[in-house]
Amino acid sequence: MLHSAKERHDWRHSLSRYRPFTGKKRVRFEPTDQTRKLEAEVTELNEFFSKFTLEGGTHRGYRRIFNLGIPEGYRWNKGGRLYSAGEENYQMLPADERVQMRIDGELVKELDIRASFLTILYAQCGQTLDLSTDPYEVQGIERDVVKQWVVMTLGNGTFHRSWPKDFKDKFFEETGEELQKVYPIKTVRDAVLGRHPIIAKCQNHQLDIFDLMYLEAEAMVRAMLQLKRAYGIPSLTVHDSIIVRERDVCAAAEAVARSFKSVCGVEAEFGKWTRPGSISA
Numbered sequence: 001m002l003h004s005a006k007e008r009h010d011w012r013h014s015l016s017r018y019r020p021f022t023g024k025k026r027v028r029f030e031p032t033d034q035t036r037k038l039e040a041e042v043t044e045l046n047e048f049f050s051k052f053t054l055e056g057g058t059h060r061g062y063r064r065i066f067n068l069g070i071p072e073g074y075r076w077n078k079g080g081r082l083y084s085a086g087e088e089n090y091q092m093l094p095a096d097e098r099v100q101m102r103i104d105g106e107l108v109k110e111l112d113i114r115a116s117f118l119t120i121l122y123a124q125c126g127q128t129l130d131l132s133t134d135p136y137e138v139q140g141i142e143r144d145v146v147k148q149w150v151v152m153t154l155g156n157g158t159f160h161r162s163w164p165k166d167f168k169d170k171f172f173e174e175t176g177e178e179l180q181k182v183y184p185i186k187t188v189r190d191a192v193l194g195r196h197p198i199i200a201k202c203q204n205h206q207l208d209i210f211d212l213m214y215l216e217a218e219a220m221v222r223a224m225l226q227l228k229r230a231y232g233i234p235s236l237t238v239h240d241s242i243i244v245r246e247r248d249v250c251a252a253a254e255a256v257a258r259s260f261k262s263v264c265g266v267e268a269e270f271g272k273w274t275r276p277g278s279i280s281a
Helices: 033-049 116-124 143-153 165-175 185-195 209-231 246-264
Strands: 007-014 017-023 062-066 079-084 106-112 241-245
Touching: 033 062, 033 209, 062 209, 079 209, 106 246, 116 143, 116 209, 116 246, 143 185, 209 241, 209 246, 241 246
Parallel strands: none
Antiparallel strands: 007 017, 062 079, 106 241
């Protein structure tokens, strides 16, 4: 599937005021050899996993969605993540619930790439991210707040002046406090840039978040296809992580490491393997 960039295309009433509505539109395109290959890969993964039973979660097959689509001349290198179909799917489950799933009755493990977007960004800018400590650890600021700022800033071109409404609402729901008062966005910006000045240097870079997303997604798709074709191993993904049966975790780690190095040009470092009752690092 190909989605356009967000566009302001009408106005919608919201409580006491009208506001511009931004949304993505599906873009129609003429099939090519490249799109047929992409479609065949998703079909191959879907047909293969349909032979297995997933317990504790729902998976009805993947759609691979590309972003920033245009009617002609599209290069299929923006976005490209695999999304499990339907609203109630395993990707929507919390991490500690996903690791309680079973594939054909066998417990699973989830293997995630540490700081995937930051790792790719550093590599694309010719540098190496230091993972000897948590890259999202900034003194005096909660990790989730740091990560939110990084993800919404990468490749944006300008720095945001306010926090996204959804994140503000979530923070208030969990803490009872207003995000901007606890963590003013400019304070967070200055602190994170002190830890990762490369983000500021790359503001005018050609890269955007959908470039990073594509490289990550391409590495994961290749790894899943390798596992299927070489070993007959079923797998699921949550974008920067792969879920396999416990007995397949070593093969999965090797496949993801090879693909990530090949596609992104940098070694992947994995968080702790997620076990039932725990949350990955």
